[in-house]
Amino acid sequence: MNNSLSLLVRKFLPTKTAVANLASLREIAGVRDPWSLYEPIFEDTREYPEYNTINVRLQGFDYPPIERFQKYVHQIAKRFHFKVVQSYAVAAQTRNSVIFKPNSTVVNNEMNYSIYDRVVRLDGVAAPHLHLFVQLLQTHLPVGVTMTVKEHEKTDENYRYIPDILLKQKQEELKSLDDPLVRKNLGWE
Amino acid sequence: MLCSLAASSSRLCVNSLVSTSFLRPFHTTPLAQGVFMKKQKKIDPEVAKAREHRKRKKLEREIREMLKHSKKSKPIDEMTIDVISAKNINERRRPPTVLTSEQLDERAVIFKNYTRSRAHLMIADDEWIRTAFYQQKNALNELKKLDLKLYEEAVKPSRVQLPLVIHGPTLTPPAENYDAPDGEYIDTTRTWV
Known part of the structure; x- marks a missing residue:
């Protein structure tokens, strides 16, 4: 019964008279896939698997x-x-x-x-x-x-x-702060 | 006594002698372990934490600043103009050649023919692509009907064939019985160290 109703809803949704005849809001909204309730479903259109770049x-x-x-x-x-x-x-x-x-x-x-x-x-x-x-x-x-x-x-x-040497040095220095030996020598541990 | 028997055993003996008498007073200095000349004094953990935080923040800020300006691409020489040519560029400009209407017509015809020929080649390529796609798709669909496993194997990216190096044709065939002279290839590419 319910199923046939929903089918009816889908069929007659565009016309105004049909909407007016329906009993509740739920019936007007029709059946929806719960996955598409909050976000649209993005279909993967790729036909074959792809390479990386x-x-x-x-x-x-x-x-x-x-x-x-x-x-x-x-x-x-x-x-x-x-x-x-x-x-x-x-x-x-x-x-x-x-x-x-x-x-x-x-x-x-x-x-x-x-x-x-x-x-x-x-x-x-x-x-x-x-x-x-x-x-x-x-x-x-x-x-x-x-x-x-x-x-x-x-x-x-x-x-x-062009490789940036100064930048590399700074990054190395930042990385070396995690080294226990360096930390010990700095008096941090 | 035993030392005199063989060369190898004698070396062993000398080693043992050295290790007992000379090597003992040697120490590895802090220099060998790191950049610090002397061990720092132990400081209050709170202060240490604050200092670490400050240092890290400073370094991170500096790195961020540098990252903004760091991406400089290597100069592409063929796209730049050298200083000498740039200075006298006005001397290098020629007056525009004036063509007669016959020449213009002739050139227009040649240009149109050339464009047409290129277009035909491109159309042929397009045709090839279309048929290749069509045939491949048909073949793969048939394979899918036969065996899904084989189809998946056929469709997946096969990393074996990459990287693929293809050399274009040469202008002339290789000279027969060519005796190559002795020489060297020296790489003079500019490097940034």
Whole structure:
């Protein structure tokens, strides 16, 4: 009886006359899931399990093609419904390569060059889609560019910045206050 | 007497001699244990607590202040301009080239053709992505019907394949019978210690 009533309520809720005919407030409100009483239910729309944040790092001796390809990675990531967290440049590594004269260590020729570095950081990468993504990028990879796909780590983020020695010292000092030996020497214990 | 028998045993004997006669007066100083030259006097626990609190607070405040300004990214050389070029930048500006209407037309046609070709490539990529997604989804659904365990295995992130390093193609094939000269690669990347 009650069940059929609730069905009726759901069916006729929009019309004003139906609401007026119902006996109590409870009947007007209809049946509700207790879980959604105080908070809306957020449904997980993810189809497949996902990776943690993933970094696509592009390296090469010339940066215009890398930047061009970085743009392409960004576009394709959007088409794969990945979330592009950040797309940034990292300071280049510099190298000096030396060629010796035969059978000696006398420098014959020398050259300075840079290895440029660009990173695209992705989030929400569905596990079965990653290899399709990599496959597509591999077919489009420009000449002389190396692509590294890896999971994001804290060191990747720290590598972008100049290490702050003074700050590190202060943090060490704060940490050392928990050390029993230091506390004893300070006369605190 | 025994000491003279073998070299190893003699060393043992010398060691034992040294340990008994010379090493006894040695002490490890407080310097070896920490940064403090002498042990501090024991102070009132209340005072100690207050001091600790003050010191901790001070350090935390300093760290907070420093954190505000600490994140400086390493300079990206290719995105900056060097001092010499920045000084005479006005000398480097060229007068704008004036094109005839024929040239403009020709360039417009080339540009349009180029854009069209790029768009076609992108459309092809999109098509590929769509079919790949469709086929993969179908295959996974079929697998799910067959065996749920296999499906879960197929779908989960396999950490084995990461990190993945892929090298792009080279401009030329490797030279055959190339005798590499002797030399060195020296890392000259700027470091902050």
